[in-house]
Amino acid sequence: xxxxxxxxxxxxxxxxxxxxxxxxxxxVETAENGVEAIKRLGARRFDLVITDERMPEMNGIxxxxxxxxNTPATPIIVLTAYGSIKTAVEAIKLGxxxxxxxPLRDPNELRxxxxxxxCERRAVPHEAAVDDATANESGTDIIVRSAAMTHVxxxxxxxxxxxxxxxxxxxxxxxxxxxARFVHARSRRSEQPxxxxxxxxxxxxxxxxxLFGHEKGAFTGAADTKRGRFELADGGTLFLDEIGEMSVxxxxxxxxxxxxxxxxxxxGSRTITVDVRVIAATNRDLQQSIRDGxxxxxxxYRLNVFPLHIPxxxxxxxxxxxxxxxxxxxxSVRMGHGLKSLxxxxxxxxxxxxxxxxxxxxxxxxERALIVAxxxxxxxxxxxHQLLQxxxxxxxxxxxxxxxxxxxxxALSDNGNDRRKAADQLGISLxxxxxxxxxxxxxxxx
Numbered sequence: 001x002x003x004x005x006x007x008x009x010x011x012x013x014x015x016x017x018x019x020x021x022x023x024x025x026x027x028v029e030t031a032e033n034g035v036e037a038i039k040r041l042g043a044r045r046f047d048l049v050i051t052d053e054r055m056p057e058m059n060g061i062x063x064x065x066x067x068x069x070n071t072p073a074t075p076i077i078v079l080t081a082y083g084s085i086k087t088a089v090e091a092i093k094l095g096x097x098x099x100x101x102x103p104l105r106d107p108n109e110l111r112x113x114x115x116x117x118x119c120e121r122r123a124v125p126h127e128a129a130v131d132d133a134t135a136n137e138s139g140t141d142i143i144v145r146s147a148a149m150t151h152v153x154x155x156x157x158x159x160x161x162x163x164x165x166x167x168x169x170x171x172x173x174x175x176x177x178x179x180a181r182f183v184h185a186r187s188r189r190s191e192q193p194x195x196x197x198x199x200x201x202x203x204x205x206x207x208x209x210x211l212f213g214h215e216k217g218a219f220t221g222a223a224d225t226k227r228g229r230f231e232l233a234d235g236g237t238l239f240l241d242e243i244g245e246m247s248v249x250x251x252x253x254x255x256x257x258x259x260x261x262x263x264x265x266x267x268g269s270r271t272i273t274v275d276v277r278v279i280a281a282t283n284r285d286l287q288q289s290i291r292d293g294x295x296x297x298x299x300x301y302r303l304n305v306f307p308l309h310i311p312x313x314x315x316x317x318x319x320x321x322x323x324x325x326x327x328x329x330x331x332s333v334r335m336g337h338g339l340k341s342l343x344x345x346x347x348x349x350x351x352x353x354x355x356x357x358x359x360x361x362x363x364x365x366x367e368r369a370l371i372v373a374x375x376x377x378x379x380x381x382x383x384x385h386q387l388l389q390x391x392x393x394x395x396x397x398x399x400x401x402x403x404x405x406x407x408x409x410x411a412l413s414d415n416g417n418d419r420r421k422a423a424d425q426l427g428i429s430l431x432x433x434x435x436x437x438x439x440x441x442x443x444x445x446x
Contacts, residue, residue: 002025002027003026003027003047003048003118004026004045004046005027005028005029005047005049006030006031006037006041006046006048006049007019007030007031007050007051008030008032008034008037008049008051008052008060009030009032009052009055010033010052010055010056011052014102015030017104021110021111022110022114025111026048026114032055033055033056033058034051034055034059034063035057037049037063038058038066038333041067041071045071047075048075048076048114048117049074049076049077050079050114051063051064051076051078052079052102053079053081060078060079060091061091064076064078064091064094064096065094065095065325066329068095068322069322069326069328069330070326072095072143072322075118076095076096076097077097077098077099077100077113077114078091078096079099079100079102079104080101081101098116098117100113142178142179142182143322143326144319144322145318145319145321145322146316146318147318148315148316149311149319152179152310152311153182155308156179156182156183156186157186159306159308160182160183160186160187161186161188162306164305164306165258165278165279165303166278166280166306166307167279167280167281167282167303167304167305167306167307168180168280168282168308168309168310169281169286169308169309170309170310171283171358172357172358172360173357173358173359174310174312174313174358174359175310176241176283176310177196177239177241177281179308179310180194180237180239180279181239183237184239184277184279187237189236189237189277192233192234192236193233193235193236194233194237195232195237195238195239196239196241197210197211197229198241199240199242199243199244199246200242201242204247204249204250207246207250208250209228210228210229211228211230212230212253212266213225213226213227213228213265213266214266214267214268215266215267215268218265218266218267219266222266222267225265226265228263230257230272230274230276231272233274233276234274235276236276236277237276237278238276238277238278238279239280240278240279240280241281242284243280243282243303244282244283244289244294244295245284248293248294248296251295251299252296255296255299255302258278258299258302258303259302261276278303286300287300312355312358313359313362317351320351320355321347321350321351323359323362324342324347324350324362325342327363327367328341328342328366328370328378331363331366331367332370335370340370340373340378341377341378342377343380343407343426344407345379345380345406346380346382349380349388350362350365350387353387365383365387366378368382368384369382369383374428374429375426375428377425377426379404379428380407404440405440407426408440408442409442411425411426419434419437
C-alpha cells in the first residue's frame with residue numbers, strides 16, 4: 001500500500017506544488033492550516049505530515065506540538081523560510097524529523113527527504129510513544145515515555161495477536177481499560193466488538209443478567225428478552241473491570257463459561273455458544289482475596305494466563321510530561337479553548353506530586369486548571385490545592401503563592417521588567433499582574 005501524506009500549508013500554490021511532486025508515489029491529502037489538519041488527522045491515519053511553519057489560526061510549531069502529544073509516532077517534515085535556521089532548530093527540538101527551506105527549488109530533494117524520513121521511522125523500534133494515555137478518544141493509543149511502561153506496552157503488543165486471556169492489574173486510574181482497548185485494537189478481533197463491564201457497579205443478580213442476558217419474564221421487571229454482554233462481544237473482546245468484586249457464586253458460573261464458551265440466559269434453557277476473548281482487570285491483590293476466601297483460586301489461574309501489571313504514575317514519572325501535554329491539548333479542543341501551555345513551575349509540581357489517583361487524577365487536575373485559568377499559560381494558582389500541599393521532592397513545603405511569585409519574577413526578568421510584556425508571557429492581564437505585584441510586596445521594580 002502507498003504511504004499516506006498530509007500536506008499542511010496556507011498557500012494553495014505551495015500545496016499544489018508539493019502534491020504534484022509526491023502524488024505518483026504516495027496518497028496525498030492537503031489542509032490549509034493546523035486546525036484543518038487536526039480534523040483530517042482525526043479522520044484517518046497518515047504516515048507523514050509535511051507542514052509549513054507560518055500559517056494563520058495554528059502555526060506549524062503548534063501543530064508539531066499537537067502531533068507529538070496525540071500521534072507521537074507520526075513523522076514530520078517542517079517547511080521554513082529560507083535562512084530561518086532558528087525556527088528549523090526549534091522545530092527539530094519539538095519533534096520534527098527533518099526540515100526543508102522554501103521556496104523548494106529541487107523536487108528530488110523533497111522526494112529524497114520524504115523517502116528518508118519514512119524509511120527511518122519504519123526502522124525505529126517501538127519507543128517513547130505509541131500512537132490514541134495514555135489514550136485518545138477511541139482509547140486505542142497509549143502515551144508512554146518511561147522504560148517501565150514501554151516494557152508493558154511492548155508485552156501487550158506481542159500478546160495482542162494471540163487469543164490468550166489477559167489479567168491486567170494496577171491501582172485505580174492507571175489506565176487498565178485503555179490498555180485493554182489497545183490490545184483489542186491490535187488483535188485479529190479489532191473489527192469486532194469491544195464490550196466493557198464494570199463488575200463493581202452491579203449487584204450479583206444484575207451482573208449475571210448483564211453478562212449472560214435473560215429471557216422475558218425471568219424475574220420481576222424482565223419485560224423483554226435481553227442479550228448479555230457475552231453475546232454482544234461474540235467474535236470480539238469482553239473486558240471485565242474490577243473482576244475482584246464479583247461474588248464467589250457468580251465466579252463459579254463465570255469459570256464454566258470462560259472454559260466452555262457456552263452459557264444459558266437467566267431464566268432460559270437454550271445453550272448459547274460464543275467466541276469471546278476475555279480481558280479482566282482489578283486493583284485488588286487477588287492472591288490475598290484467595291486467602292480470604294473471596295476469590296476462587298481456579299478462576300484466578302484461568303484468568304492469569306498472561307498477566308500485565310501497570311505501574312502507578314509515581315513509579316513512571318517520565319510519562320507525566322507527555323501525558324500532561326496530551327490532556328492539555330485534547331481538553332483545550334474539547335472545551336473550546338485556544339491552545340494553552342504549562343508554566344515551568346506547574347510542570348515541577350506535576351513531576352514531584354505522587355498522584356494517588358494516577359492518570360485519572362492528572363486529567364482531572366488539568367481540566368480544572370483549564371476552567372479557572374485566565375490566560376494562555378496554566379499557572380500554579382490554577383491547580384487543585386492538594387497538588388501544592390502534598391507534592392514532594394525539592395519543592396516540598398512551598399505554597400501556591402511561592403510558585404506564583406517565582407513565575408512573576410521570572411517573567412519580569414525575561415522581559416526587562418516590562419510589566420505589559422511580562423503579563424503577556426504569563427497569559428494574564430496587566431491589571432491582574434499589578435494586583436499580584438501589590439499582593440506579594442513586589443511593587444518596586446525588580
